[in-house]
Amino acid sequence: MNETFVRLLCPDCQKTWERKPNQLPAHTDRFACDGCEAEYRTAEFTRTDRDLDVLKQFQ
Template identity: 55%
Template sequence: MDEAAVQLLCPECAKHWRSTPRELPAQGSVFHCPNCHASYRIAEFMRTDRDLSTLKQLQ
């Protein structure tokens, strides 16, 4: 079975990547962009509302 992935987009440097919810911190936690190291709540990195919904459902 394929694991779901969410799309992330850094609000500062616009880096775009995909990750599985398992690889991300809990919803509401601070996350750091692997490219520019900007720090925001993980929800701020979700590219779409659907990605945020997927993160909430699978964590």
């Protein structure tokens, strides 16, 4: 079985990284960038609509 990851992109510093969906807060909750500490809704960090769909599916 393949592990599922959500690809993330910080709107402020443009840092990219991946996390397992169960390691992230709900898509409507606040989340802080690992690099610059910018804080937005988790959904705003998802790179694509597909990443957002995966995040929603696991929450």
